[in-house]
Amino acid sequence: MxxxxxxxxxxxxxxxxxxxxxxxxxxxxxxxxxxxxxxxxxxxxxxxxxxxxxxxxxxxxxxxxxxxxxxxxxxxxxxxxxxxxxxxxxxxxxxxxxxxxxxxxxxxxxxxxxxxxxxxxxxxxxxxxxxxxxxxxxxxxxxxxxxxxxxxxxxxxxxxxxLAGGASHADYLLDRLPSEWHDIGAVHEFTEGEPVHGMLGDTPIMAVRTGEDVRVLVETCGHMGGPLSRGTVRDGCVTCPWHGSTFRLTDGAVMRGPATAPQPVLEVRIRDGVVSVRRPRPVATVPRQRGETVPVDTAAGKDA
Ligand code: FES
CATH class of the missing domain: 1.20.120 (Four Helix Bundle (Hemerythrin (Met), subunit A))
Known part of the structure; x- marks a missing residue:
């Protein structure tokens, strides 16, 4: 002590x-x-x-x-x-x-x-x-x-x-996201290429529209918790305003440090122009013929 x-x-x-x-x-x-x-x-x-x-x-x-x-x-x-x-x-x-x-x-x-x-x-x-x-x-x-x-x-x-100097400040937030779909607005309400801050329950999220597509990430930067919605969006990536970590919008991959862990990306569904999000589903197993199971990545698909 x-x-x-x-x-x-x-x-x-x-x-x-x-x-x-x-x-x-x-x-x-x-x-x-x-x-x-x-x-x-x-x-x-x-x-x-x-x-x-x-x-x-x-x-x-x-x-x-x-x-x-x-x-x-x-x-x-x-x-x-x-x-x-x-x-x-x-x-x-x-x-x-x-x-x-x-x-x-x-x-x-x-x-x-x-x-x-x-x-x-x-x-x-x-x-x-x-x-x-x-x-x-x-x-x-x-x-x-x-x-x-x-x-x-x-x-x-x-x-x-x-001080959590090397830990991801975003990953644990994934568990706080709802597993059911939640509407976050109509596609046309998002300005092209401009990051928008929002809350999903008590978790901050960030949405960016590219054409008819909308990508949504946990807003808290995994490096030190910076606000990604105040960062810049360019070439399909968002750059954190605090120390310059750059994440790909499609999958949260780190394109430039100091962050090392991918930024969590939410699953997005667009139906009748309405954008809905939910926690990405983990790799699951689905039954195959004769009772076999096979791993399937269910997190990637967009249910348009
Ligand atoms: S908090 Fe985002 S790069 Fe450091």
């Missing part, structure tokens, strides 16, 4: 804002191109950073285990070095995520990064000591590095879980 309160205090430390602004500009200026989306984790469908951090942490924990046994000095040293090398891509992926988060995330993230940078520094000193044959000192510095990584991990966990 006291630890959590200390971390909450970091969220409110406005004294960190100048540094975060400077570093954020530096991260945004990195010439990463489309690789930035890979670092966010779009090919995985969730953030890449928590996957990559397993490598340095695994290497350093293994080094600590070997350090506790005589005769494994060389192998432990190699693991210390491997951990330092693996920390670089993990840090880069974390930095690009961090640069597109909210201020409270960025403040805690700055301290998280500082702790992990200190840990890498301790491991560099540990490696230098081991190179000089001072294995006792190398072990002690390695242990200090591992402890510091633990502090960094605690802060990273706070960002991921308490």
């Amino acid at each position: 006291r630890v959590a309160e200390q971390i909450r205090r970091i969220e409110r430390m406005t004294s960190l804002d100048r540094t975060t602004a400077l570093l954020r500009r530096a991260v945004e200026a990195l010439p990463l191109g489309r690789f930035r989306d890979t670092l966010h984790g779009i090919p995985l469908g969730h953030p890449l950073h928590p996957v990559l951090v397993q490598l340095p942490i695994g290497a350093w924990v293994s080094a600590a285990v070997l350090d506790s046994m005589p005769g494994y000095e060389r192998a432990a040293h190699r693991l210390v070095t491997a951990g330092m090398l693996a920390a670089a891509p993990a840090a880069l992926a974390g930095a690009v995520d961090w640069s597109r988060q909210q201020q409270r995330h960025r403040r805690v993230g700055l301290v998280h990064a500082a702790a992990n940078t200190a840990a890498v520094g301790l491991y560099a000193l540990s490696s230098a000591a081991r190179t000089r044959g001072r294995h006792g000192l190398g072990r002690a510095l390695g242990l200090a590095g591992l402890t510091t990584v633990g502090v960094g991990g605690l802060l990273g966990g706070h960002i991921a879980y308490s």
Whole structure:
């Protein structure tokens, strides 16, 4: 409880804002191109950073285990070095995520990064000591590095879980949508290419008309909850006004990060010019001949 309160205090430390602004500009200026989306984790469908951090942490924990046994000095040293090398891509992926988060995330993230940078520094000193044959000192510095990584991990966990920094802010809303059809208006009431905000029960939705077609998505951006109806629509996609995530209107696929999970899309039916929506049906099984069942994706069809 006291630890959590200390971390909450970091969220409110406005004294960190100048540094975060400077570093954020530096991260945004990195010439990463489309690789930035890979670092966010779009090919995985969730953030890449928590996957990559397993490598340095695994290497350093293994080094600590070997350090506790005589005769494994060389192998432990190699693991210390491997951990330092693996920390670089993990840090880069974390930095690009961090640069597109909210201020409270960025403040805690700055301290998280500082702790992990200190840990890498301790491991560099540990490696230098081991190179000089001072294995006792190398072990002690390695242990200090591992402890510091633990502090960094605690802060990273706070960002991921308490602040939901890597979670989809839209997916859970799917379960709140009604499974029955609900009319949301006539096709001609929607202005072509202009996102419209609406509520379906207590869930915000966003509708866009393209010709005689209407696409409807959960309005809350999966990245950090931005209002997609205030975004821009172009080339069959909507771009969030907060950090620029771009989703395809037809299926919610992420075309550009920082969002990594697809934006939930509602099932749409147009009958006699009236648009109705409902929660997309999951992949279901329907009976076949002789009692067999076969999976069918029932979510895609438009019942015009
Ligand atoms: S809230 Fe960050 S891109 Fe939408």
